[in-house]
Amino acid sequence: MGNKEWREFGRTEVIDNTLNPDFVRKFILDYFFEERQNLRFDLYDVDSKSANLSKHDFLGQGYCTLGEVVGSLGSRLEKALGGIPGKKCGTIIVKAEELNNCRESVMMQFCGNKLDKKDFFGKSDPFLVFHRSNEDGTKLLSLICLRTKARLPVKAFTICHKTEVVKNTLNPVWQAFKIPVRALCNGDYDRTIKVEVYDWDRDGSHDFIGEFSTSYRELSRGQSQFNVYEVINAKKKGKKKKYLNSGTVTLLSFLVDIEVTFLDYIKGGTQINFTVAIDFTASNGNPAQPTSLHYMSPYQLNAYAMALKAVGEIIQDYDSDKMFPALGFGAKLPPDGRVSHEFALNGNPQNPYCTGIDGVMEAYYQSLKSVQLYGPTNFSPVINHVARYAASVKDGSQYFVLLIITDGVISDMAQTKESIVNASCLPMSIIIVGVGPAEFDAMVELDGDEIRISSRGRYAERDIVQFVPFRDYIDRTGNHILSMARLAKDVLAEIPDQFLSYMRTRGIKPSPGAAALHAAEPTHPNPDMRGGFFRGRGGSPK
Structure with missing residues (x-):
């Protein structure tokens, strides 16, 4: 990243003559679950009292997001330092804690x-x-x-x-x-x-x-x-x-x-499990044509990829193994042309997991080359897929987030409503992102902000659905990074409250044990770090 994208936030104190400094100075940052908050740590060996960093020896730097720190077990993140080609620069340990007041x-x-x-x-x-x-x-x-x-x-x-x-x-x-x-x-x-x-x-x-x-x-x-x-x-x-x-x-x-907060559960070890489901119906257009919503341009991401990347790159910080199930619906599958509304993008129904968001993106691109876009647009199978997993873990150790990206009108509205009502009592949230120019009136009904969704006389126990049309977040200047940041901020903003509403209604308290797991560990496992100070920088792409 260029220097203009970073702003210096603060500096630690200087610790003399040590390879394993334990910095005392703390920095207070505003934390937002729904935003990607980039952090950079620069380490210097101090040679004088000058505040000019060019006067000191650069020892290395580390990158992470605030979400990575918070989402790590016990909110304690260990990262390798880099920045000097061909040299091991040691490691940095960053710990976060929520202010009690x-x-x-x-x-x-x-x-x-x-x-x-x-x-x-x-x-x-x-x-x-x-x-x-x-x-x-x-x-x-x-x-x-x-x-x-x-x-x-x-x-x-x-x-x-x-x-x-x-x-x-x-x-x-x-x-x-x-x-x-x-x-x-x-x-x-x-x-x-x-x-x-x-x-x-x-x-x-x-x-x-x-x-x-x-x-x-x-x-x-x-x-x-x-x-x-x-x-x-x-x-x-x-x-x-x-x-x-x-x-x-x-x-x-x-x-x-x-008050118990979202961060108390994350610090206690609760994992956020992220699943993505992508619409492969024919209304998206032929992927080989530039007019298709699935068109893979060599110059920029399509709307599906942008929505997936925007949401996934934030949620992945709260999943320790970074293995994400990726599903598709509304396509004919090889070799027999069977229509499926719940297929694995990586082609392996027994193990639909992809490594990281980049792995999900790769599986999505490969699926576009092998399946035939068809229809109809059925949501209930993928909702039920995630609900089965959520139903098996109700102790607060895991919470499931399903991202559905679609371009059109739902074909199985009655079944989808029933699936959402059933899922509302489970540790689960659903994000729906609508792409393309279609009208999404039915999606607004599923959102349930105004009127609680119901099916067969039963009302949803909680509001677990958040819907947004992607077109509302497209930056007029063509800045796709800004568009993705705006989208992620809105669709993820309700997740902590939905998460807490489940935990509170079930009387589930945060686990206190995870924070103590590192108590007996050595504070400094790194023999390569010299005395000096850190300069912390925070920023995000503009």
């Missing part, structure tokens, strides 16, 4: 006591508004009005929660509510949290009762004398000498819940 939630409940009466004919209708202070911790900023040159105070707080309104009372008890810690304080336990108390008015001009400030750390003490807050109205306090407060708000309960 990104997945903590807290359940809190508050009550008020002797709040100010704001309604003339009755008591108040109080509610609470929670604000977190801005990243820099400031509470007030000054903006200059261009016309008057006056300084205008601007509150540097962000609203993060509102309680319900409790009607006609000065002693409200609000319902307990749950909020992610990152929303409450962005993981900073000492950041100011401001709570405003209002009296609700029907016209929206709610009356300000008062406010108080706290922090996550203070709240975490739970119900105690430390969490009884005086509600202060600064305007009233400035006018009345004997003003004490406008009532009090008390924390009744504070419970922290660490």
